[in-house]
Structure formats: structure tokens, C-alpha cells
Amino acid sequence: MTRPASRSVLPGGRPSVVALIVALAVGLGACGTEPSASPSARSVAPSASATAAPSASGPIGPVQPAPGSDSSVYAPNPGAVVVAIDPGHGGCLDWGVPDPRQRGVRYSEKAMTLAIGLALRRLLEGQGVSVVMTRDSDTALAGDDYPQLGCRGAAWRDVNGDGESGFDPGGEVRTRDELQARLDLANVARADVLVSIHINSLTQNGVAFAIAATETFYTDETPWGVKVTEPLAQAIQDGVVRSMGAAAAYDRQDRGIQAHNLYIVAPPLLKTTPERPDPRKQPTRGALMPSVLTEVGSITMRQEQNLLASPAGQEAAANGIFSALADYFATRPLAVAYSLPEVEGAPGTAPEPQPGNGPIYWPPVADADHAVVRLTNTGSQPWPTGLHLLAGSQATEQPYLRVPPDDLEPMMPDALPAMAPGEAVDVQVSLPAGDGGRRVAWITLAGPDGPLTSLGSPPLQLAVGGG
Numbered sequence: 001m002t003r004p005a006s007r008s009v010l011p012g013g014r015p016s017v018v019a020l021i022v023a024l025a026v027g028l029g030a031c032g033t034e035p036s037a038s039p040s041a042r043s044v045a046p047s048a049s050a051t052a053a054p055s056a057s058g059p060i061g062p063v064q065p066a067p068g069s070d071s072s073v074y075a076p077n078p079g080a081v082v083v084a085i086d087p088g089h090g091g092c093l094d095w096g097v098p099d100p101r102q103r104g105v106r107y108s109e110k111a112m113t114l115a116i117g118l119a120l121r122r123l124l125e126g127q128g129v130s131v132v133m134t135r136d137s138d139t140a141l142a143g144d145d146y147p148q149l150g151c152r153g154a155a156w157r158d159v160n161g162d163g164e165s166g167f168d169p170g171g172e173v174r175t176r177d178e179l180q181a182r183l184d185l186a187n188v189a190r191a192d193v194l195v196s197i198h199i200n201s202l203t204q205n206g207v208a209f210a211i212a213a214t215e216t217f218y219t220d221e222t223p224w225g226v227k228v229t230e231p232l233a234q235a236i237q238d239g240v241v242r243s244m245g246a247a248a249a250y251d252r253q254d255r256g257i258q259a260h261n262l263y264i265v266a267p268p269l270l271k272t273t274p275e276r277p278d279p280r281k282q283p284t285r286g287a288l289m290p291s292v293l294t295e296v297g298s299i300t301m302r303q304e305q306n307l308l309a310s311p312a313g314q315e316a317a318a319n320g321i322f323s324a325l326a327d328y329f330a331t332r333p334l335a336v337a338y339s340l341p342e343v344e345g346a347p348g349t350a351p352e353p354q355p356g357n358g359p360i361y362w363p364p365v366a367d368a369d370h371a372v373v374r375l376t377n378t379g380s381q382p383w384p385t386g387l388h389l390l391a392g393s394q395a396t397e398q399p400y401l402r403v404p405p406d407d408l409e410p411m412m413p414d415a416l417p418a419m420a421p422g423e424a425v426d427v428q429v430s431l432p433a434g435d436g437g438r439r440v441a442w443i444t445l446a447g448p449d450g451p452l453t454s455l456g457s458p459p460l461q462l463a464v465g466g467g
Contacts, residue, residue, distance in 0.1 A: 066422025071127040073322075074329040076422025078128035080337050080376045081329055082348045084191035085133050086182050086264065087117030088198040088293075091140030092151035093167060093174065097201040097299045109299060110138065112308045113197045116296065119318035120197075124325070130348025132189045134182040141185070141353075141360060142177035143167075157357050159184065160284040161398070165357070179263045180283050184361040184399065187288045188351045190338060190458040192378065193232070193328070194287050195321060196264045199308060200295040212304040213253035214240045217293040220259040222267050222286070224456035229265075229290040232328050233257045240296050240320030247316035250303050265291040268402050285402040288458040294321065335379040336445045336452050338460035340364060341426070342372055362399040363440065363461040366431050373460060375416070375445065376424040387416045389427070390451055393441040393464060400461045401440050404453065408442070416445075431464055439464050 071078040089096030089110040096109030105111055114135070121131045135141070144153025146167045158165040160180040164173045186194045202209045218233040220226050234257050241254045261267075267286040269279040276282075296317040298304050307313035339347060343364055353360045377383050389412055392405040417425065431441065443460040444451040453459050 061426045063417055063419055064424040064426075066420060066424075068422070069128055071129070073124065073127040073129050073326045074378070074422075076420070077376065077378070077424075079130055080347055080378050080422065080424075082130045082132060082189060082191045082337070083124055083325060084186035084189060084194040084289075085117045085120055085131060086186075086194060086196040087113040087133070087135055088196055089113060090135050090138055091144040091178075092138075092153055093144055093146055093149065094140065094171070094178070097199060099299070099305075107299075107305055107309050109199045109201075112199055112299075112314065114138065115311075115314045116197050116308075116317045119314050120195075120321055123318055123322045127326075130346065132186065132191055132348055132350050134185055140178055141181035143174065155357070157181075157360065159359050160280070161358065162280050162284070176263065176280060176283075180285065181360050183264065183283055183285060183287055183291075184359055185350065186291075187285065187400065187458060188361040188363055188461075189348065190460070191289055192335065192337070192457070193289055193325065194264070194291040195236070195325075196291070196293040197317070197321070198293060198295045200298045200300075202298050202300050208300040210301045211253060212248065212250060212298050212301045213255045213295075214244060214297060215255035215295045216240075216257045217260045217262050217265060217295075218257065218291070219261050219265045219267060221261065222456070223454040224290060225259070228332075228456045229292065230257070230259070232290050232324065233292045233294075235324035235327055236292055236294050236321055239322075239324040240294060240317055243316045243320035243323070244297060244307075244313070247312055248304070248307060250301075252297075252304075262293050265293050270403070285398065285400070288453070288456075290456045296320070329378075329380070331380055333379050333381045334383070334447070334452060334455060335377070335457045337376040337378045337457075338443070339374045339376070340371060340460075341374050359399045363463055365463040366441070368431075370428055370430040371462070372426050373429050373443070374424050374426050377419045377421055378457075380421055382421065383416065383419045384447060385415060385418050387445055387447045388412055388414075389416075389443060390446045391429075391441060391443045393439045395437055395439045397438065398440075400463075401442050404442050404444070404451070404459070408444070408451070410446075411443075431462070437465055 066076040069075050069078055074081050099107035121133060124131050140153060142159045143156030144151055145155055156165040157177060159177040165177055167174050202211045214237060216233045216237040218229045220230060237257050245252055261282060263283055266282040268284055269276055269282040272279060297308050351361045354362050388410050390408040391411045392407040394401055394405040441462045441464050444453045
């Protein structure tokens with residue numbers, strides 16, 4: 001990823017039981033304009049033990065104790081937290097910052113970010129944490145087919161719904177669709193955190209500077225941006241600076257963190273302004289969790305490039321990010337993870353890509369009038385009394401909702417039990433009969449201070465009616 005050398009960066013076991021009856025109202029309007037019919041995604045089918053009429057209520061099960069572990073990352077229940085790792089760039093067409101000295105693909109940004117991402121995955125999975133990779137090889141999600149340059153990858157898809165796809169001379173169309181696909185993957189997987197790994201090229205007016213530096217970006221324009229993402233970005237910055245500094249035999253710069261709407265961290269631009277006239281500059285569907293882009297080092301300094309191309313340098317960068325994530329999950333006070341134990345795989349299981357020429361990743365489809373949802377306390381503190389579920393739905397042709405619907409309402413007569421970190425409980429969610437039109441349900445845990453989505457805990461989204 002190329003950035004100017006100056007600091008200013010231009011855009012580019014308690015026997016409690018809980019039963020829940022949820023009636024999701026149909027919202028007005030569509031959330032998007034993706035013209036293709038929604039694909040057949042994972043279906044939420046009824047279970048043999050949950051076939052009561054929607055008006056019935058009954059116990060689902062007791063509070064499930066936290067499994068406990070000796071993990072250094074969220075010891076109460078490390079497998080319940082999900083980290084999405086995005087090794088920047090990739091595929092035949094996107095090398096990121098190519099090797100400025102033409103030393104080969106091993107020295108390209110895409111190769112080094114992938115190696116760092118895989119190293120980070122090994123560290124996290126070694127501690128029992130669930131991981132989703134946006135790529136684990138030199139591939140692209142949204143298309144990589146351009147025979148003119150010898151690239152014969154996947155067919156192009158209009159993932160962000162702007163009516164364009166393919167490889168344009170400036171690469172903007174391809175990049176928007178690719179990054180939107182990666183955001184969709186993290187959102188549908190309900191990752192707790194998205195970390196995008198890049199390596200900088202410090203240039204100005206075409207001149208490359210032999211500077212070694214680390215810099216980290218985030219957005220402060222989400223409800224959780226300042227309170228949650230900013231300290232996470234700072235922790236990642238500090239961790240990488242410290243770890244890379246220990247590995248380097250040369251001077252390095254700490255260029256700090258910046259709130260800057262790079263595509264992978266930015267929210268959708270819901271309303272244009274004279275300063276921001278083009279909504280395509282930001283994602284159609286932004287990250288629903290804290291998202292951080294870290295430029296772990298610089299490719300324009302020979303010694304730094306050599307270090308980042310080596311296992312020692314890649315482990316150093318990965319260790320810096322890992323230590324920050326361990327601290328983050330140890331201190332995040334209030335959080336929730338949702339899962340569909342009868343439908344989905346274990347947390348961190350990547351959603352299946354769907355066929356077509358539009359968005360790739362879609363939420364589960366509720367093909368029954370109810371579903372069993374598991375709620376897990378993934379915060380560092382016990383849940384306070386009074387937590388309850390809110391739900392609403394909205395008609396849309398988009399794969400999922402990018403913002404909550406206006407009709408969120410309490411959907412249970414009683415509050416959830418107070419649960420210790422890592423504990424879980426299953427609740428039954430009853431859904432209305434479909435009216436033939438597709439809509440998406442948004443379900444979130446809430447407390448006296450509002451929904452946990454405002455703290456960066458992604459909601460559970462289910463497609464209801466119309467597949």
C-alpha cells in the first residue's frame with residue numbers, strides 16, 4: 001500500500017432457563033438495489049425439540065458453563081471469539097506494492113502480508129481462538145480474470161452493487177468489489193475484530209524514501225470507533241512497533257495511528273456531502289465490528305524489506321498484532337457472540353460462497369418459523385442483570401443490513417440470566433410467516449445503555465421470507 005512520506009495521508013452451571021418468542025415486524029423500503037435474486041444460503045430449519053407453535057413458550061436449556069482453558073487469549077472460552085484476518089492485496093492482478101527493486105514475487109506486498117497473516121492465524125489458533133481468513137493463498141474473491149496479463153482466475157462479480165465489475169485501468173472497480181467481498185465475509189462470519197495487514201511504500205512525488213516505519217489506520221465514524229476501535233488501533237500499533245523494533249537491526253519510526261476512512265475500515269457513506277460526493281469511495285456495507293488496517297512496515301527500505309520477507313520478520317509483525325488482540329479480549333468488558341448450533345459450523349467457520357455475479361456471502365436463511373440461537377458472553381465481565389434481545393427486520397435485496405432497522409423492539413418478556421464470561425445459553429427465536437418478500441432480521445443483545453452493536457458486537461442477521 002503506497003502512502004506519502006509525510007504524516008498527512010490522502011484518501012485513497014446455573015439451572016436457569018430462558019425462552020424467547022420473537023415477532024419480527026416487516027420494515028419499509030429496500031436497503032439496496034442489487035438486482036439479482038438472493039442465492040440459496042444456509043437454511044435455519046426447525047429442530048425435533050423445537051416444533052412448538054410460535055405462540056408457545058418453554059425452556060430451551062440451562063446456562064452452559066464456560067469451558068475454561070489455559071489460553072492466553074480469552075481463557076474462559078477462546079473458541080467463542082472470532083478474529084478475521086485480511087492479508088492485504090492478493091491474486092494475479094493485485095501485488096499491492098510491487099518489489100521496487102524487482103527481486104520477485106517473494107518480496108511483493110501481497111506475498112509478505114499473506115505470510116504475516118498465516119503466522120498470526122497460527123498464533124491465534126494455537127491458543128484456541130477461531131479465525132476467518134479473507135484469503136489463505138494468492139487468490140482474489142471478486143474476480144481475477146484478465147488473460148491480457150496472463151491472469152485466468154475467477155470470473156468478475158459486482159459485489160458492492162454499483163453496476164460495475166472487472167479490471168479497469170486504474171484498478172478502482174476491481175478493488176472496491178474485492179474489499180467489499182472481504183468485508184462481507186467478516187460480517188457474515190460475525191467476527192469480533194477485523195485486522196487488515198499491509199506494508200507501506202513511503203513515497204512522495206514518485207520518490208521512494210528509505211524509511212522503516214509502522215502506521216495504523218481506523219475510523220472514528222462508527223458508534224464504536226472512538227471508544228473501542230481507537231484503543232485497539234493504538235494497541236496494535238504499539239505491539240507491532242515494539243516487536244518489529246526488537247527484530248530490526250536499524251532505526252525505525254513510529255508514525256502512530258490515524259482516523260482515516262480507508263475502504264476496509266470505513267463505514268458506508270449514507271449521505272453524500274460536497275466534501276464526499278461519491279458513495280463508491282466507501283463500502284456499500286461497512287465492517288460491523290472494529291476494523292483496523294496496520295501498515296506493519298515499509299517496503300521501500302532494503303533492510304526492512306529483507307526482514308519482512310523473512311520468517312523472523314513475519315513472526316515479529318504477527319506477534320505484535322497477536323499481543324494487542326490478547327490484551328483487547330482480556331479487557332473488553334461487554335460483548336456477545338451469536339451462533340446457530342443446529343445450522344452453522346463452529347465459530348469462525350467461513351460462510352459458503354454463493355454462485356452468481358453479485359455479492360458472494362449471504363446470511364443464513366430461516367426456512368422455518370423459529371430457530372435456536374446460542375448467546376455467549378464473550379466479554380471480560382459478567383453480564384449485568386437486565387440484558388434482553390432486540391429485533392427488527394427490513395425488506396432488502398442486499399445480502400444483509402448495513403445499519404439496524406428503525407423498528408428494533410424488545411422481543412422477550414424476561415431478561416436474560418446474568419452470565420459469567422464464557423458462559424452461554426440457548427434461546428428460541430420465533431419468526432413470522434413469510435409474505436413472499438425477502439427481508440433480513442437483525443437481532444442484538446441490549447442493556448440499559450443500548451444495543452451491544454453500538455460497542456462493535458456484530459448482530460445476528462437472518463434472511464426471512466423469499467429466501
